[in-house]
Amino acid sequence: MANEGAGYLGTEGRPGGIxxxxxxTDHKRIGILYLVSILSFFVVGVSLGFLMRLELISxxxxxxxxxxxxxxxxxxxxxxxxxFIIPAAPSIFxxxxxxxxxxxxxxxxxxxxxxxxxxxxxxxxxxxxxxxLGPADTGWTFYAPYSLRTGTYVSLAVFAVFVxxxxxILTGINFVTTVHRLRAPGMGFWRLPLFVxxxxxxxxxxxxxxxxxxxxxxxxxxxxxxxxxxxxPAKGGDPILYQHLFWIYSHPAVYIMIIPGMxxxxxxxxxxxxxxxxxxxxxxxxxxxIAGVGSLVWGHHMFVSGSSYTAGxxxxxxxxxxxxxxxxxxxxWVGTLYKGSIVLGTPFLFALAFIFLFSIGGLTGLILGALxxxxxxxxxxxxxxxxxxxxxxxxxxAFFAGLHYWLPKMTxxxxxxxxxxxxxxxxxxxxxxxxxxxxxxxxxxxxxxxFDYLPQYSTLQIVSIVGSWVLVTGLIMMFVNxxxxxxxxxxxxxxxxxxxxxxxxxxxxxxxxxxxxxxxxTKGPYDFRGLx
Amino acid sequence: MRWAVTGLGHGTDNAFLVIAGVCLILFLLxxxxxSYFVFRYRRSKGVExxxxxGNALLExxxxxxxxxxxxxxxxxxxxxxxxxxxxxxxxxxxxxxxQMWAWSFEYENGKPSDRLVVPEGxxxxxxxxxxxLIHSLYVPAFxxxxxxxxxxxxxxxxxADETGEYDLFCTEYCGTxxxxxxxxxxxxxxxxxxxxxxxxxxAKAAPAPAAPAGAELFKSKGCxxxxxxxxxxxxxxxxxxxxxxxxxxxxxGKEREVTIDEDYIRRSELEPATDVVVGxxxxxxxxxxxxxxxxxxxxIEYIKGLK
Ligand code: HEM
Ligand SMILES: [Cu+2]
Ligand SMILES: [Cu+2]
Numbered sequence: 079m080a081n082e083g084a085g086y087l088g089t090e091g092r093p094g095g096i097x098x099x100x101x102x103t104d105h106k107r108i109g110i111l112y113l114v115s116i117l118s119f120f121v122v123g124v125s126l127g128f129l130m131r132l133e134l135i136s137x138x139x140x141x142x143x144x145x146x147x148x149x150x151x152x153x154x155x156x157x158x159x160x161x162f163i164i165p166a167a168p169s170i171f172x173x174x175x176x177x178x179x180x181x182x183x184x185x186x187x188x189x190x191x192x193x194x195x196x197x198x199x200x201x202x203x204x205x206x207x208x209x210x211l212g213p214a215d216t217g218w219t220f221y222a223p224y225s226l227r228t229g230t231y232v233s234l235a236v237f238a239v240f241v242x243x244x245x246x247i248l249t250g251i252n253f254v255t256t257v258h259r260l261r262a263p264g265m266g267f268w269r270l271p272l273f274v275x276x277x278x279x280x281x282x283x284x285x286x287x288x289x290x291x292x293x294x295x296x297x298x299x300x301x302x303x304x305x306x307x308x309x310x311p312a313k314g315g316d317p318i319l320y321q322h323l324f325w326i327y328s329h330p331a332v333y334i335m336i337i338p339g340m341x342x343x344x345x346x347x348x349x350x351x352x353x354x355x356x357x358x359x360x361x362x363x364x365x366x367x368i369a370g371v372g373s374l375v376w377g378h379h380m381f382v383s384g385s386s387y388t389a390g391x392x393x394x395x396x397x398x399x400x401x402x403x404x405x406x407x408x409x410x411w412v413g414t415l416y417k418g419s420i421v422l423g424t425p426f427l428f429a430l431a432f433i434f435l436f437s438i439g440g441l442t443g444l445i446l447g448a449l450x451x452x453x454x455x456x457x458x459x460x461x462x463x464x465x466x467x468x469x470x471x472x473x474x475x476a477f478f479a480g481l482h483y484w485l486p487k488m489t490x491x492x493x494x495x496x497x498x499x500x501x502x503x504x505x506x507x508x509x510x511x512x513x514x515x516x517x518x519x520x521x522x523x524x525x526x527x528x529f530d531y532l533p534q535y536s537t538l539q540i541v542s543i544v545g546s547w548v549l550v551t552g553l554i555m556m557f558v559n560x561x562x563x564x565x566x567x568x569x570x571x572x573x574x575x576x577x578x579x580x581x582x583x584x585x586x587x588x589x590x591x592x593x594x595x596x597x598x599x600t601k602g603p604y605d606f607r608g609l610x
Numbered sequence: 611m612r613w614a615v616t617g618l619g620h621g622t623d624n625a626f627l628v629i630a631g632v633c634l635i636l637f638l639l640x641x642x643x644x645s646y647f648v649f650r651y652r653r654s655k656g657v658e659x660x661x662x663x664g665n666a667l668l669e670x671x672x673x674x675x676x677x678x679x680x681x682x683x684x685x686x687x688x689x690x691x692x693x694x695x696x697x698x699x700x701x702x703x704x705x706x707x708x709q710m711w712a713w714s715f716e717y718e719n720g721k722p723s724d725r726l727v728v729p730e731g732x733x734x735x736x737x738x739x740x741x742x743l744i745h746s747l748y749v750p751a752f753x754x755x756x757x758x759x760x761x762x763x764x765x766x767x768x769x770a771d772e773t774g775e776y777d778l779f780c781t782e783y784c785g786t787x788x789x790x791x792x793x794x795x796x797x798x799x800x801x802x803x804x805x806x807x808x809x810x811x812x813a814k815a816a817p818a819p820a821a822p823a824g825a826e827l828f829k830s831k832g833c834x835x836x837x838x839x840x841x842x843x844x845x846x847x848x849x850x851x852x853x854x855x856x857x858x859x860x861x862x863g864k865e866r867e868v869t870i871d872e873d874y875i876r877r878s879e880l881e882p883a884t885d886v887v888v889g890x891x892x893x894x895x896x897x898x899x900x901x902x903x904x905x906x907x908x909x910i911e912y913i914k915g916l917k
Contacts, residue, residue, distance in 0.1 A: 145786045217783050223760065224743045224785060227893040305863070311761035312883070317744055318759065351651075353659035357669055382746065383757045384764040387695055391688060398680040402673065408640060409672045415647035419659040422652070430644065437640050441633035444680065448629050448687025450622045453694070454753045457746065457781040521626075522612070523750025525781040528789035532777060610659070 085589040087490070103188035106588060109174030110488065111195050116170060117557075119161035119202060124553060126154035131512075131546040134539050137530055144529040148215040151527060153205075155218030156235065160242045161202050163469055164331065166477045167338035168284075169198070169249060172277045174488060176253060178581040179271045181262025181599060183592045186255040190248055197245035204238035217527060219328070222309035222320040226301050233299050240295045243288045246334075250284030253277055262580075264599035271579045271603040272361050276341025279365035283330045283337075287373065291327035294320070318383055325376035333372045335469055336436075337365055339476030340407055343429050346483055347411050348604040349577045350426035351418030355604045357410040364403035371400040381452045390449060397447035404440055408433060419610070423575060424498040428479030431506045435471025439464060442517065457527075460520020463513045471509055478505070478556065485560060486570035490587040493563025501559060505552035511545025576609045578602075612751065615772040615797070619753035621690035629683050636679075697767040701733035708738070708745030708758040708780065709895050710845075711787030712832040717807055724830070726778055726795040728770055729803035735767040741895035746782035749795045757782055770797040785893075786845060787835050824912020827905055836894065839916050846894060847887050853914045859885035875910050 086106045088094055099107055130150055133140050142150065177185055185191050208214055214235035216225040225232050257270070257278045270278075297308050298320075307313025309320040340361075348355040355361065377385065377393030411433060420426070442464040446452055455461060486492050515538040520526075524535045531539060573582040578601070584592060614623050651657070704726065705716040715723045726749070728734045738747055740758040747766070748755040756766040780791035798806060828834055836845035847857075852870050859868055865888060868874055877884055879901060882894035901909070 144789065148783075148786065148788075215785070221744065221783070224783070227743070227891055228785065311759075318762075351659065352653075354661040354663055356662055357664045360664070360669055382755045383744075384759060384762065390691065394687060394691075395684055398684040399677075401680055402676055405676045406669075406673060412640060412644050412647065413662075413668075415644065415651060417657075417660040417662065418647070418651045419655075419657060420648055420652050422648075430648065433644060434641060437637055441637055444633055444683060445626070445629055448625055448683055448690075450618075450687050450690025450694070450753075451626050451629065452687070453691070453755050454619075454622055454626075454750070456755060457748075457783075523748070523777065523779070525748065525779045525789075527783040530789045532792070606659075606661075 085490070085585060085587045087587050101192070103184075103192050104590065105173050105177050105184050105188065105191060106488075106592075108191055108195055109170055112165065112169040112173060112198070113488075115195075115199060115202070116162060116166050119157055120166075122206075123154055123157040123162055124550065126150050126157065128546055128550055130154060131543045133529070134531065135543050137533075145215060147529040148217075148527070149213035152214050152217050152235075153209065156205055156214075156239065158469075159218060159331070159335070160239055161205065163335045163473050163477075164242075164246060165198065165249075167342060167473070167480060168253070168277050168280055168334075169194075171273070171342065171480050171484060172249070172253060172338065175484065175581050176274055176277055177256060177260065178584065178588065178592050179274050179579055179603075180257065180260060180265050181580055181593065181597050182256065182260035183596070185252050186259055187252050191252055194245045194248040194252070197241055197248065201238045201240075201242035201245060204234060204241060208235045208238070219324060220295075220298060221324075222298065222301075222315070222317045223311065225298060226310045233302050236295045236298050240292055240299075243292050243295075246284045247288045250281035250288070253281040254285065257281075262596050262599050268359070268362075269599060269602050270362075272344035272355065272358070272365075273338070273341035275362040276337045276344070276365050279369045280334050280337045283334050283369050283373070287327045287330040287334075290323060291331075294323040294327070297323075318380070318385060321380050321383060322376070325379045326373075329376040329379065330369070330373050332465075332468070333368050335473045336476075337368060339432070339473040339480075340365070340404075342476045342480040342483070343411060343432055344407075345577075345579065346425045346429045346479055347414050348606075349483075349575050350421045350423050350429070351414050352421065352576070352606055352610055353414065353418045353604075354602070354606070355410065356413035356416070357406075358602075358604070360406055361410050364406045367403035368400060371396060371403070375400055378447060378452070381449060382456050394447055394449045394452075398444065401440060401444055401447075408437060408440075424495050424502065425479045425483035425575070427499055427502045428475055428482060431502060432472060432475040432479060434506075435467055435475055435509065439467030439469075439472050442467060454523075455520055457525055458520035459516040459524045459526055462526045463516035463520060466513045466516075471513070475505075475509075478502075481560060483575070484581075485564060486574055487581060487586045487588070489564040489567075490570055490585075491563055491565070491567035492570045492574065493559050493567050497555060497559040501552050501556035503552075504555060505549060508545055508547075508549030508552050512542050512549050513545070515539070515542040515545070573609075576606065578605050578609055614751060614753045615774070615776070616752045616754070616768040616770050618690065618693055618768055619751070621693055622753040625686045625690045628686055632679060632683065694766070697735050697765065698733040698769075701735040701767055702729065703735050703737065704728070706736050706738045706747060706758065707741060708743075708747065708784075708791075709741040709832055710743065710784055710893070711780070711791040711835050713745075713747070713778065713780070713791065713793045719807060721807060721809065725793050727803065727806055728795065728797055729800045730773050730797050731769065731771055732800065733767055733769045735765055738764045738766070741900070742893065743784045744782045745780045745784050745791065748779045748781040749776055750779070751776040752795065755781060770795075773797045773799060790835075824908040824910075824915075827909055828912060831897070831901070831905075831909075833909075843890075846890055849913050850916050852916070858888040860888055861885050872910050872914075875913055876906060879906060879909065 133142055208231045212231045214232045300306050301308050307315040309315040309317050374396045378397045381390050519538050570586045707714045715726050738758040740760040744759050746757045752768050754766055754768050756764050776795045778793045778795045838844050838848045839850050841848050841850045856867050856869050880898040881896055883892050886892045
């Protein structure tokens with residue numbers, strides 16, 4: 079990376095030894111640590127997803143056995159969710175930019191911040207260790223009683239997720255405190271950049287919901303190791319209780335994944351439309367709204383598990399309501415484009431792709447939320463497609479948009495924008511080829527987590543598999559371009575996009591100390607007067 | 611898409627068409643406006659952007675309208691769900707049982723079947739149980755799905771109104787054989803069904819033997835899903851040549867060595883959790899109340915004979 083006298087990246091032109099990174103309490107260096115580790119795990123997750131698709135290219139075992147396939151989708155799910163998408167935006171961009179955006183020199187608890195990264199790495203190491211020992215084959219949901227009985231290393235995988243949860247809670251606490259305590263003079267809550275609002279709302283979900291997952295996972299371990307009957311009916315337990323406890327966390331977790339992504343999009347859209355964002359307060363409030371209502375919808379994962387009828391109706395009702403704040407955000411983004419002066423920069427193209435894909439994800443969510451339709455589509459490929467549209471097409475593309483927006487600031491160097499634009503297009507096409515056929519497969523009744531399928535599903539499966547090749551090509555293009563840019567690209571100016579938020583008012587890359595003098599904030603984050 | 615062949619399914623399909631239709635319109639509206647703005651207000655036109663902070667009227671409208679739309683969707687989805695609650699009187703009751711990794715069905719007269727055979731035009735109530743894990747009974751063409759939870763009986767009902775053969779899946783992940791846990795739902799004319807139920811329809815002219823041979827039971831009862839007879843362990847230990855051998859088992863958490871005799875085999879079939887062979891997970895479903903006495907005997911003989 080750029081280092082000639084380059085700020086936080088190095089002392090006197092050298093980036094410093096590894097220990098100056100892994101023991102650093104500088105929020106920017108920790109952000110880079112997360113960037114490198116999270117992207118590495120993303121590569122692992124993508125490879126697993128790619129292999130899963132490849133396996134289904136013909137009937138019967140093609141490149142692996144059924145039990146291997148089951149372990150692969152479990153690990154794919156665990157890696158993608160807990161190692162990639164939950165931490166990606168908050169831990170990388172949140173760490174790096176949240177303090178700068180509010181005019182602070184670091185987070186409230188820098189050492190706790192470093193500890194979070196270590197917990198994250200420990201959790202990751204445990205999760206990947208199962209790969210060598212005998213990977214869990216339960217699916218990322220660890221449903222009881224299967225997870226209590228299978229002979230694979232479930233306890234270890236569950237413990238890994240527990241440790242990752244701990245890391246997530248600590249990060250959440252740090253961000254909430256930082257936003258409350260360290261805002262620069264003049265930086266009122268209504269002048270916070272919307273990315274900060276989003277990370278703030280997310281941090282609250284992390285703090286409130288993650289402990290429930292922790293307890294649930296500990297109960298699974300206790301049941302496996304000590305034979306206590308909590309969830310296993312053979313021991314007098316209740317497997318439905320497991321599902322409740324699991325989804326009380328894991329549904330809000332979906333919002334932990336997407337809200338920071340929405341925050342990134344809210345930063346990018348006004349910058350490239352060159353005008354103030356439409357409905358700032360509505361976007362900020364809707365993050366909180368999602369965080370609130372989102373904690374009341376977990377039962378929509380259990381409509382056919384046979385819980386009570388009334389509960390089903392209530393959960394469906396809240397599921398529809400939680401769509402409203404997301405819809406409002408989309409309307410506001412589109413509204414911001416009205417009467418703008420739109421620059422088609424790479425981050426903006428990714429943001430447009432985000433709106434397209436996220437809309438499909440959200441609208442298919444409405445279809446799934448309708449009770450009678452859910453009975454048909456639950457646990458089919460429709461669901462697989464829906465959540466990939468949300469998590470990958472939504473949160474993932476928002477993250478890519480963020481990479482293209484902020485990497486020049488983080489590394490001080492610019493990537494090749496032409497290649498970047500092409501990679502966006504290839505990714506977009508690949509993504510839809512890969513996941514759109516799955517919607518139809520689901521409507522036609524193909525169940526998920528199937529190692530093999532009936533002949534009538536072949537055509538669409540093959541289309542989807544070819545899509546995965548296109549998508550992976552796009553990913554390779556994008557990453558090669560970004561990595562080359564980070565090390566060898568031309569120097570990036572202070573403010574390549576003409577943004578108004580504070581991180582763009584300091585050098586690229588930033589100095590070790592973000593601000594020599596804490597700035598006095600006098601205008602809103604999307605006030606481009608004087609920058610146009 | 612293939613239309614549903616049950617009344618409930620028609621409700622689901624209608625709800626799907628309406629809701630998916632509204633979603634499609636919303637999607638086209640969002641993407642259409644977005645594309646139009648990006649084109650119309652592009653930088654190269656050189657127009658000064660106009661800072662618009664918000665618009666109370668517009669924002670209220672696009673909050674309230676979607677609320678109304680989703681409430682309508684919620685209601686529509688609920689309608690089709692409500693119908694699923696009330697089982698009509700006089701429905702034919704079929705017991706369904708999930709087990710790793712096969713479905714079995716039992717009719718009111720005690721007739722067993724590995725396929726779900728139902729009469730056309732008559733309401734059918736399926737009571738679901740599971741012997742081991744959670745499974746889920748799913749017949750896409752019926753738009754019917756219900757989890758089978760061990761220890762908790764669940765019911766679903768439907769009236770199939772078109773004869774034919776339809777796929778029947780397990781949709782709750784249940785381990786290695788999950789994607790093999792497939793059967794058929796067969797809808798027959800009433801007269802055909804009556805004959806089938808009485809056992810006269812099957813072209814088995816020869817009287818069935820009182821107890822089927824062990825080898826056949828080994829397959830039809832699902833043992834072969836986890837146990838081989840060729841010496842290779844699968845999910846469970848192989849049963850080749852085990853009779854008379856010594857084996858290390860874990861009994862109530864303590865390891866001990868036992869010799870495999872008839873009693874041991876019987877115990878392992880009926881209460882497999884009592885002695886679990888070391889190195890294998892305790893996941894075999896107990897067959898107590900499932901196997902009849904003659905069947906147990908036949909299986910023991912069969913296993914004894916596996917050399
Ligand atoms: C190259 C890109 C990807 C491919 C080819 C891919 C493919 C797949 C496939 C085929 C399944 C299994 C469907 C099934 O049998 O039920 C799956 C499951 C899953 N994927 Fe992906 N995926 C990709 C990226 C992602 C990303 C980016 C995320 C999250 C951010 C993600 C999260 C998940 C989750 C949570 C599951 C469920 C695992 C489970 O059932 O336990 N995937 N993926
Ligand atoms: Cu959910
Ligand atoms: Cu299954």
